[in-house]
Amino acid sequence: MTDAPHLTLVKSAVTWPDELFDVLKRADIRQVGYVPDAGHSRLIALCKADPDVHDVSLTTEEEGIALAAGAWLGGQRAVLLMQSSGVGNCVNMLSLVRACRFPMLMLVTMRGEWEEFNPWQVPMGAIVKPTLELCDTHVTMAESPDQVVPLAQSAAQIAFGGDRAAAVLLSQKLIGRKVWK
Amino acid sequence: MTEKTLERRAAMATLLADRPQNLFVVPGLGSTTWDAAAAAGGNDDRDFYLWGAMGGAAMIGLGLALAQPKARVAVITGDGEMLMGLGSLATIGVKQPPNLFLIVFDNGLYGETGMQASHTQNGVDLCNVARACGFERVLDVYDPEGLTVLAGMLRKSNRMLFARVRISREDAPRFLPEKDGVVIKDRVRKAVALLG
Secondary structure, X not given: OOOHHXXXXXXXXXXXXXXXXXXXXHOOEEEEEEOOOOOOHHHHHHHHOOOOOEEEEOOOHHHHHXXXXXXXXXXXXXXXXXXXXXXXXXXXXXXXXXXXXXXXXXXXXXXXXXXXOOHHHHHHHOOHHHHHHHOOEEEEEEOOHHHHHHHHHHHHHHHHHHOOEEEEEEOHHHHOOOOOO | OOOOOEOXXXXXXXXXXXXXXXEXXXXXXXXXXXXXXXXXXXXXXXXXXXXXXXXXHHHHHHHHHHHOOOOEEEEXXXXXXXXXXXXXXXXXXXXXXXXXXXXXEEOOEEOOOOXXXXXXXXXXXXXXXXXXXXXXXXXXXXXXXXXXXXXXXXXXOOOOEEEEEEEOOOOOOOOOOXXXXXXXXXXXHHHHHOOX
């Protein structure tokens, strides 16, 4: 097995994932935990191609909370990339963030929120924001490409400046409707 | 299958005796945190004592090991805690961090909740799980000789390893370290900074 084709990325009309990568680089993010996700695919590929970033593919999102805590113990900043369904997998592990006041930056691609075709995505997608807020996470939602960079920059500052969790939800409006072929 | 076991407090004390400055420990929620505190005689700045986050010890160790190549990171947790984060064995097996040592104190019991059986006394073999996840060096430790070998590897090995340490079923008295998570976190970060 190789992780081949990610380097042959074609520049697409959608530029916010590239801009998001630049935000992460400026914030000195050195570890990226992720569960493979269509909406995050370009950002994940950019992270994998960067030798200064440890990319860690996870079996479940809560591993990424623990990974980011460990990274901070070791002096590095991390980000967790996931889909809205993954937020539910993180709930108890977010106790670690609150109990120890770890910085925790999360970028969440939304499902079950706009133009959703799969009803099984709706129950978790509908409760992502209140769930994260119950876990003491600062939450904002980017619904248009021009909102992505300022909200991500702000979230990074809130997380690493404020020693707490901050999440940016990336609306399905940014990612587009999933097309079955 | 051997019936030999080691006593948990003595095993932890042997692993952490004359501990090199760069050996950091992530003990898991419950008994292994009390074992690490007992071995330190209170608190050690290089221990990230877990009072929660069950299933997270191995991944905290991975984040620390990747961030700080000068550190040697020993995750020393129980079988119940490891079973809750079983997927992290696969994640770590893919990353192969050379400075991460995953050690499970296995008594087949959930000690903190009243000694109920865990899957490891009903056919689940964590050594085989680790091998299947890509750990090439897997140790099954059940006697003082094996423990000495493991303690040596913790100090010198530059290869990721998984070790199951078979411990006896006797519960040890609680030995509680610092409970404030912010204090524990900040101490570890300061100890990391001392590595330069």
